Amino acid sequence: MSSPIDLSGVFPAMCTPFDDDQRIDFETLQTDAQRLEAAGVDGLVPVGSTGESATLSHDEHVQVVEAVIEAVDDVPVIAGTGSNNTREALELSERAADAGADGLLLISPYYNKPEQRGLIEHYRTIADAVDLPQIVYNVPSRTGRNIEPDTAVELASHENIAGFKAASGDLGQIGEIAERTTDEDFAVVSGDDALTVPTISVGGTGTISVAANIEPERTCAMVGAALDGDYERARNLHHELGPLFRGLFVETNPIPVKEAMQIRGYGPARMRSPLSRLANEYREDLEAVLADLERDTTEVADAAERDR
Template sequence: MTDHQFEGVYPAMTTPFTEDERIDFDQLRANAQRLERAGVDGLVPVGSTGESATLTHDEHVEVIEAVTAAVEDVPVIAGTGSNNTREALSLSERAVEAGADGLLLISPYYNKPEQSGLIDHYRTIADAIDCPQIVYNVPSRTGQNVAADTVVELSDHPNIVALKAASGDLGQISEIVERTREQEFVVLSGDDGLTLPMLSIGATGAISVLANLEPERSCAMVGAARAGDFDRARALHHELGPLTRALFVETNPIPVTEAMAIRGHGTGVVRSPLTRLSEHHREHLERVLADLDGAERPSTVST
């Protein structure tokens, strides 16, 4: 896995819970297998969509073990970030021992380190663990942007192989793509609404919330764009637009967890302090999903 080139569609998996907020491992395994059958290029459990903030470290490891055991031929990229470097390192080591093929590392949140601190944080983990690692920049959650200069500097490390970009700043993302073109480093979309624009400027795929529900359409869109068929990619992008917007009307992963329940892939339960999707948003989500259920399924273009 150390030579893996991240490209295509990687669903940021939800963590299904029972009504009493215990992890539903049977549903988790079923979700992983359903996504693999749909043709995704990898799976990303225990990220923010998987409610990592309210999982214990032991639960993190148990989820990773369950997902890796459930699938046959797709890599599993585990979310192991923290605002504590030692904690992130410990969790990353445990994730690799549990079978993870790579790591997704959100930048330290709340304590807002300087850019030099971010570099030290990522290098400490990359020096200690020999597996592919993805820097995750999502300033809306962390309160801190990982600057383009920082990403470019980190891209020199052989174990830091990708950026999950969820800054919403296409100018910055384009600069990073431009400045890392000669390296073994790629950019993945972390924002479903901007996946197609990011692909047009050189991103190679997406770590996607949307793909939990629409893996075939997500793979077809990304595959079409990567094949240069932007007419088809745009059509799929717009077909998915209503669902993309509906999945972010409340804090992620509240809407996607509810949507999974509507589709029969879970209970809709989220752990406190998150709450169930409000009724009027649920009614709209049901309509959007029904419209997609009634539409023709696309054939997948290989990514």
């Protein structure tokens, strides 16, 4: 049985920065990991969808995981190792485990659209072979197949399957999975920033977040308030972050978040083809959203200073 991992809190789905020659910029990657750790996040998730895993080689996958592990001191690193090929997902998972990852995030097989029995076999094959906590990732908008609640509940009984990343947009389904796995050592985490607070309200434990790359402190405060049952504060922070949540998904993730990273000075906006830079029509709006959040932060800090 794998060592347990606490899936409560905020886990940024990290971007993978590229240099002018489309090579991974490891220095920026490690600086970013340290920035997020210092901001108080509860773990890091490199080489997922936000990390452009689809355009990384297997060796690059492992190199990114190793670099993030090396950069941080005291937060778990959960490596994205999913594929639509079970053998390939297993190989990536084994290599991430050998690299020292604390857990795995496995997107459900995409394009080939397996039946529910095929999804169960896929996840069990990897969980049987790799002794690390594993998170089943349901994002039907990318994969073309929903992981049904019965499937999620069956997978939750496996000792190495520790959680479920919910990005279906179906709060009823998310709540049902949380309800039916209450007696399991199993966490349901939001995979949709706009549904993080609602997900926690029906039994979720946190979020694997895109927005936390840009606003880690606010995201941590929002999730912490919700987990503490302070839904008034959580709701207020959700509304503060709402324009960012929407702005980061005006085009395919991670196009907008990489643009936001560049605007904030955290990393380059370069993408690997076939993804492209954010359309000019959206950049001005994104800049305005980020400026408003910075202004709010400054005003809060100034008020706190006056109160001292």
